[in-house]
Amino acid sequence: MKHNVLKIHPSDNVLVALTDLQRGESVEFENNTYVLTSDVQAKHKFTLQSLQPGDPIYMYGIIVGKALSPIALGEAITTQNVAHATSPYTGKRQSTPWQAPDVSKWKSRTFNGYHRADGKVGTANYWLVVPLVFCENRNVEILKQAFVEELGFAKPNPYTQVVREMKQRFMSGDTASLSSISWDTVATDERNRVFKNVDGIKFLTHQGGCGGTRQDSEALCALIAGYICNPNVAGATVLSLGCQNAQPAILRDKLAAISPGLDKPVIMLEQQKEGTESVLLQRAIQETFLGLVEANKATRKPAPLSQLTIGLECGGSDGFSGISANPALGHVSDILAGIGGKSVLSEFPELCGVEQELINRCTNDKSAEKFVQLMRAYASRAEAVGSGFDMNPSPGNIKDGLITDAIKSAGAAKKGGTSPIVDVLDYTEQVSRPGLSLLCTPGNDVESTTAMAGSGANVILFTTGLGTPTGNPITPVIKVSSNHRLAARMSDIIDVDTGFVVSGEKTIEEVGDDLMEFIIQVASGDVKPKAVQLNQDDFIPWKRGVSL
Known part of the structure; x- marks a missing residue:
């Protein structure tokens, strides 16, 4: 049998x-x-x-x-x-030949995006409000309360309505019916939006900017600069206290390094200069509102698919991820390489065991050596604190078949397809070359997706076998299921089901093509991924200690 x-x-x-x-x-x-x-x-x-x-x-x-x-x-x-066990790796030993897929049906395709002055094209149009230091988190939250509801960006909360109904029944003495409350969800009413061409105002908070190392503050400023320069962002309001390590001057330098002639409004306000909190917030509200007026003038126009920069991510992986979902992303990555687009593969702890294969795919010795140095430095830092890449698999990974980091990594690397690796980037460096780049980040889902958006990704593909709600504030995250069961059980977070590969109903190429079509719809604003619908705005900067 x-x-x-x-x-x-x-x-x-x-x-x-x-x-x-x-x-x-x-x-x-x-x-x-x-x-x-x-x-x-x-x-x-x-x-x-x-x-x-x-x-x-x-x-x-x-x-x-x-x-x-x-x-x-x-x-x-x-x-x-x-x-866990892997083979040793060295510098580049040989060149890996590549047979590009047939991309004839994609070469003339377009998506409708926001064309920026620097030549990049956004798949969304957001305004960003971000602090340079955690001391300003409260003011960011106050601004969020002031803007989101009044401008029609707030999503009705069905759980609030349930609590309100339960409160009313309790206060009226009706405790018997508390367990029979309806849980019907409420959709966002897009008609109430004041700025029709602005997809939202994203309010970021974090715990950095001061008290850590100077390197952490430098990296935070570089990350924030990457978010501001991301083509999905129209402009930004930046709040500074004034005395912190992450100074506005550092942010300005990082902005200039990414985009020397940056033509986006960037409002920088310093609380210690403005005086009272009230004065700071009044000015932030006035200038941000005027910035939104300008951002609303942008409209979507056709752009070639080569203007896509796609982040490749996996999280909550299972034993099918490396068979269905990840290879489907690899097919998309290879299509992009064939038409002059960009893709970026991150999560260095999840490239453990496939290093030599990736080294051999590098287009030059410099990139290959940079990858070796980054991997070894990362592994050494982990080992110095009694950890290691072998400790990367989570309990969920192990339960569903990924019992060693090398098994997990071998499947995770399939997201990068088979195309040549054109560049190797350290954390916060920008994706600039057509083709596949490697970006040094932790395997932690949110730290990795945060980094890819900061390095220029205007769409992120995220595979999962167990289910994870991870999203990003400025870059739409498309969630891809490795199996039918997950897609049915957690339909509220899954966008695309590649379980057809496991069941034998479709090939990797067929589900990859389906995914490419979905990407075009998302990039054009015709479809909102589930993470966007849920306002899943995860943002965690990486402090260069040890994070697997």
């Missing part, structure tokens, strides 16, 4: 279970019969040969672990019998 199993690479010595398998069952694969010696849950793997302690585990054609104890043929690999 044939079972639904998959061998990812010809040299692998494990099979992936696509359905739950039971101990004692016979699995036929490539003219061989394997009798399972343990239960194997869907998304997990079992061995194709007997293994002794120290023997390597191969998946995706690379070493992803080693046996800790004897493992019988047909036995599931687990955290008890397998440990």
Whole structure:
């Protein structure tokens, strides 16, 4: 009897279970019969040969672990019998040839975006309000209360309405019906928006800007500058206290470095110069409102798909992510490379074990060496505090089949497709070259998506197998499910389902093309991804300590 199993690479010595398998069952694969010696849950793997302690585990054609104890043929690999292991890597050993996909149907396609003076094109039109230091977070929140409701950007909160109804019943003495309240949701009424061509005002807060290292303040200013220069942002209001490490002068220098002739309104106000909080807030409101008037004059116009800069992210990954969703993103990345667009792959702890493959894909020795240096420096910092990349998989990852960081990384790297790597960037450096770039960030979802938006991504694709609501304030995040079950169970956060690959209904190329069509709709403002609808505005700057 044939079972639904998959061998990812010809040299692998494990099979992936696509359905739950039971101990004692016979699995036929490539003219061989394997009798399972343990239960194997869907998304997990079992061995194709007997293994002794120290023997390597191969998946995706690379070493992803080693046996800790004897493992019988047909036995599931687990955290008890397998440990993380990878192959060593050095500088560039060879060049990797690339066969570009057929992009003829995409070359003439366009999206409707906001054309900026620097030649970039935004997929949205936001105004940004951001503090240079955490001392100004409260003032940012006050501005948010003043603007969002009055200008029609507030989304009605159905939970507030439920609490109001429960309060009224309780106060009237009707406690018996408190558990029978209706939970019907309420949609946003777009008709109340004052500025029709402004997608929203995004109010960011953070815990940085002072009290840490000078390097952290420099990086924060560079990140904020990247957000202001992102083509999805029309202008910004920046609040400063005055005495903090992250000085306005540093931000101005970072802005000039990214966009020397920046032609966007940037309002910088310093509380210690303005005097009272009331004076600061009155001026911030007046100047921000005038900025919104100007931002509202922008309209969407056609732009070639080469103006897309797409961030490639995964979070809440499962054992199917590297089989369906991540390769679909890889196909999109390869399409962009073929038409002169840009994509960026981040999360360096989740490139552990595939370093040599990526090094060999670099178009020049300088980029290859930079990648080696960044990876080794990152790994050393983690090890110095008693951690390491091997500790990256979360409990959810492990439960759903990603039992070592190398297994997780091998699947995660599939988001970058197969195209040449044209650039390697450190945190906050800008994506500037057509093709695929690597960006040094943590594997933490929000720190990574925060960084990609700061480096210029105007759309982010985010794959998940377990479900995560992560979004971004200025860059639309498209959530891509690796399996049908998740897409059905958490339909409120999933935009695109690639589970058709696992079920055999579609190929990776077909779901990748479907995803490309969806990207065009989002980039044109015709469709709002679920994260945007939910106002999921996650923003966490990376402090260059250890974050996996």
